[in-house]
Amino acid sequence: xxxxxxxxxxxxxxxxxxxxxxxxxxxxxxxxxxxxxxxxxxxxxxxxxxxxxxxxxxxxxxxxxxxxxxxxxxxxxxxxxxxxxxxxxxxxxxxxxxxxxxxxxxxxxxxxxxxxxxxxxxxxxxxxxxxxxxxxxxxxxxxxxxxxxxxxxxxxxxxxxxxxxxxxxxxxxxxxxxxxxxxxxxxxxxxxxxxxxxxxxxxxxxxxxxxxxxxxxxxxxxxxxxxxxxxxxxxxxxxxxxxxxxxxxxxxxxxxxxxxxxxxxxxxxxxxxxxxxxxxxxxxxxxxxxxxxxxxxxxxxxxxxxxxxxxxxxxxxxxxxxxxxxxxxxxxxxxxxxxxxxxxxxxxxxxxxxxxxxxxxxxxxxxxxxxxxxxxxxxxxxxxxxxxxxxxxxxxxxxxxxxxxxxxxxxxxxxxxxxxxxxxxxxxxxxxxxxxxxxxxxxxx
Amino acid sequence: xxxxxxxxxxxxxxxxxxxxxxxxxxxxxxxxxxxxxxxxxxxxxxxxxxxxxxxxxxxxxxxxxxxxxxxxxxxxxxxxxxxxxxxxxxxxxxxxxxxxxxxxxxxxxxxxxxxxxxxxxxxxxxxxxxxxxxxxxxxxxxxxxxxxxxxxxxxxxxxxxxxxxxxxxxxxxxxxxxxxxxxxxxxxxxxxxxxxxxxxxxxxxxxxxxxxxxxxxxxxxxxxxxxxxxxxxxxxxxxxxxxxxxxxxxxxxxxxxxxxxxxxxxxxxxxxxxxxxxxxxxxxxxxxxxxxxxxxxxxxxxxxxxxxxxxxxxxxxxxxxxxxxxxxxxxxxxxxxxxxxxxxxxxxxxxxxxxxxxxxxxxxxxxxxxxxxxxxxxxxxxxxxxxxxxxxxxxxxxxxxxxxxxxxxxxxxxxxxxxxxxxxxxxxxxxxxxxxxxxxxxxxx
Numbered sequence: 023x024x025x026x027x028x029x030x031x032x033x034x035x036x037x038x039x040x041x042x043x044x045x046x047x048x049x050x051x052x053x054x055x056x057x058x059x060x061x062x063x064x065x066x067x068x069x070x071x072x073x074x075x076x077x078x079x080x081x082x083x084x085x086x087x088x089x090x091x092x093x094x095x096x097x098x099x100x101x102x103x104x105x106x107x108x109x110x111x112x113x114x115x116x117x118x119x120x121x122x123x124x125x126x127x128x129x130x131x132x133x134x135x136x137x138x139x140x141x142x143x144x145x146x147x148x149x150x151x152x153x154x155x156x157x158x159x160x161x162x163x164x165x166x167x168x169x170x171x172x173x174x175x176x177x178x179x180x181x182x183x184x185x186x187x188x189x190x191x192x193x194x195x196x197x198x199x200x201x202x203x204x205x206x207x208x209x210x211x212x213x214x215x216x217x218x219x220x221x222x223x224x225x226x227x228x229x230x231x232x233x234x235x236x237x238x239x240x241x242x243x244x245x246x247x248x249x250x251x252x253x254x255x256x257x258x259x260x261x262x263x264x265x266x267x268x269x270x271x272x273x274x275x276x277x278x279x280x281x282x283x284x285x286x287x288x289x290x291x292x293x294x295x296x297x298x299x300x301x302x303x304x305x306x307x308x309x310x311x312x313x314x315x316x317x318x319x320x321x322x323x324x325x326x327x328x329x330x331x332x333x334x335x336x337x338x339x340x341x342x343x344x345x346x347x348x349x350x351x352x353x354x355x356x357x358x359x360x361x362x363x364x365x366x367x368x369x370x371x372x373x374x375x376x377x378x379x380x381x382x383x384x385x386x387x388x389x390x391x392x393x394x395x396x397x398x399x400x401x402x403x404x405x406x407x408x409x410x411x412x413x414x415x416x417x418x419x420x421x422x423x424x425x426x427x428x429x430x431x432x433x434x435x436x437x438x439x440x441x442x443x444x445x446x447x448x449x450x451x452x453x454x455x456x457x458x459x460x461x462x463x464x465x466x467x
Numbered sequence: 468x469x470x471x472x473x474x475x476x477x478x479x480x481x482x483x484x485x486x487x488x489x490x491x492x493x494x495x496x497x498x499x500x501x502x503x504x505x506x507x508x509x510x511x512x513x514x515x516x517x518x519x520x521x522x523x524x525x526x527x528x529x530x531x532x533x534x535x536x537x538x539x540x541x542x543x544x545x546x547x548x549x550x551x552x553x554x555x556x557x558x559x560x561x562x563x564x565x566x567x568x569x570x571x572x573x574x575x576x577x578x579x580x581x582x583x584x585x586x587x588x589x590x591x592x593x594x595x596x597x598x599x600x601x602x603x604x605x606x607x608x609x610x611x612x613x614x615x616x617x618x619x620x621x622x623x624x625x626x627x628x629x630x631x632x633x634x635x636x637x638x639x640x641x642x643x644x645x646x647x648x649x650x651x652x653x654x655x656x657x658x659x660x661x662x663x664x665x666x667x668x669x670x671x672x673x674x675x676x677x678x679x680x681x682x683x684x685x686x687x688x689x690x691x692x693x694x695x696x697x698x699x700x701x702x703x704x705x706x707x708x709x710x711x712x713x714x715x716x717x718x719x720x721x722x723x724x725x726x727x728x729x730x731x732x733x734x735x736x737x738x739x740x741x742x743x744x745x746x747x748x749x750x751x752x753x754x755x756x757x758x759x760x761x762x763x764x765x766x767x768x769x770x771x772x773x774x775x776x777x778x779x780x781x782x783x784x785x786x787x788x789x790x791x792x793x794x795x796x797x798x799x800x801x802x803x804x805x806x807x808x809x810x811x812x813x814x815x816x817x818x819x820x821x822x823x824x825x826x827x828x829x830x831x832x833x834x835x836x837x838x839x840x841x842x843x844x845x846x847x848x849x850x851x852x853x854x855x856x857x858x859x860x861x862x863x864x865x866x867x868x869x870x871x872x873x874x875x876x877x878x879x880x881x882x883x884x885x886x887x888x889x890x891x892x893x894x895x896x897x898x899x900x901x902x903x904x905x906x907x908x909x910x911x912x
Contacts, residue, residue, distance in 0.1 A: 024469045028653040029632045031624070032665030035653060036689065040667075044684045046674055090657045096665065099689050140674055147668075148652075151627040152635055179476070182596040183785040187474045188633035190597055207593075208473040208480060212535045220477030220541065222485075223592075225792040228804045229491055229585055239489045244481065244544050253808040278808040330785045339784035340628040340775045347670040359673045363698040363723040 030148040038141040039100040050140040051349040053132035060338035064444035070157030083109040118408035124427025155343040157196035159335035164200035170310040175203040175325040180333025193333040221249035249273040265295030273301040282321040289322040376400035390452035475593040483586040484545040495585040496794040498577035505783035509889035515602030528554040563853035569872025600788040602641035604780035609645035615755040620648040620770040625778025638778035666694035694718040710740030718746040727766040734767040821845035835897035
């Protein structure tokens, strides 16, 4: 990704300069969490950690970055040592604990905690939130869409609707790790090893003087790998044209009209001509609800292409993510930290999340302080992924992350995971955490 | 931006290979337009052209790109000459006409048209749509938000909610060109010369053992430029703390609670202590509707910081943009092209948009064929910006684009521009365009 040291909000840098001036380079812990589920979701799936770890390992202030900052009116008053000594030597030297990518999480559980000298833990906030919250929103939606497709392949097709080309790349990644079968975005194939898929556009059909030549020319190059788009003029006429042309395409694509009735009619036309192996691919503003309808109706659709719903997480384009200071070392002792703004309380202390699983099904989660013993038989979700600013384990390949995600999602209770009227999943606070909250609330200043 | 030649959908490349194989390198025109306004918008403001032109000028297939493509199962069957000769020599050699950034547009007007040999015009689709549609959605929202603020400065604060760091950068750019006064995203300041603004985070206040020390330390560094955040514990207590501390901050920030009543109470506290020059800055899930309420209530808020609403265009996270083939040269003559998919008709022919302005107010737009004479006294919106693959005029500085946008938006009728029950703006089709549509509809095959 293309972050620089300046890919951050100005206030991260003014606070950093202020901490430096005040000598506040004490160890501190920030945690990233989501305040509440969007109304359209019953769980979230963590994603985006990989980009964040790469960024934290390589974050440096280059001479050009420092020159720009030195000239900013907003940073007048900052001591020269900050620019001359602190920034050139800056490294992220701390540690990060995180839930593995692909893990289902529930607000207000921390997805990640960063422990480092205060300025280091502060400055990474902006990029870290942008990458993790976006990929988490896409991965969460992808699980819903893949569930709705009931085993039929789902391909992510949304790069053109994404918020720029980086967003397209990240959306393809998050969708794949959460269970999609491939992407149309070629750079995502190269960068992350995601299988690529594609069809043809309307422009292909329109560029030829007639539809038959368009189909014939495409099949001439791609043979039985060709996917032919049927709706440029009239879907059923186009389907008949396929059968009378002697072509044996891998699939045909329906992109408009009533997919349920069209897919049935097209299947009949194809089967009548012996094209039983030619699959039907549906696209066109699909989401988990449309796909569930098509599947429930028993329509003979073999695969789905999904764009906007995945690449913009259109039902929840932003998650209410927060990255909050939860603990600092003050006078040699760690102190839990809590914010009291109305409606925006935070949970103090460095935490761990425990998932209680019985007979293969997750029963409840417990948010506890990091050094609490967990409930018996429960599994801790956060593991250490960065120590002294370096990754502890190599990046897992995408197909491993994807398999782990499928396994972790399979543990969710069916009634929590379903689209219609899902049950809320229970998340408890440990007794020691509750005690800390009570103590801090009394000390509120 | 970080596009490579592979920042595109697979089907752009399979079609490109197919056009190459079929010898279809005829000149063709594609146009980018939006099908319909989102329900929450009454106009759009074009943005994102700059990134697209830079991309088109520099688009090359590097040896590593070509090696990757050659190995793709999806491209088996493609002739070796495509990889060995066509791709290494590929340049975008065509021309682009576009409405200048900052121009209000109305569906289904083309924002941009690309005329080039068919494969060249095809392959740029994905990145071009992603950049222009996203920035257009942000710029359009920014105009509404700036309008609602009625002259009070609006700062874009949304990088952390954006869909990655590139999206944060593009959102800051689009928001500024559409009238916002600055951004918190430092890289956007450096890259685009946008004024930077920032405050302090809750973490600053929480890192100190008490609020008074936190305020004092910050002001110790930033003096009368400091913006102090009041809601970490209790807003009114914090405001009183400011007045008794002898600090004279530039502003205080309210980030939660009822902004109308809190701003009044804080203003009183500040004024009573003679801090008339200390401004009140409001943030916290603001959008055009919340800001309009605050302004209408006469609350003493001096400036607004807006995040998610701008950086994710949360009410309309995707515009229904399309990039469609509208004309090809066939047997030496240009032919209008039209797609007939249900609900997804396109307008054929290379077009121009004319804006009819009377007494400084835009009355209506007319979509005409490119070589039509426009209505008398009307102004053409599309101008040529790329010829033979090169920019014809240098990039205008951002403050010029911003000034042009304010002037063009000022031409919109008040009742089209207002938030509540806006009137639809009339967009007509020229007679020659209608005639072409009728002719093509009869020939539909």
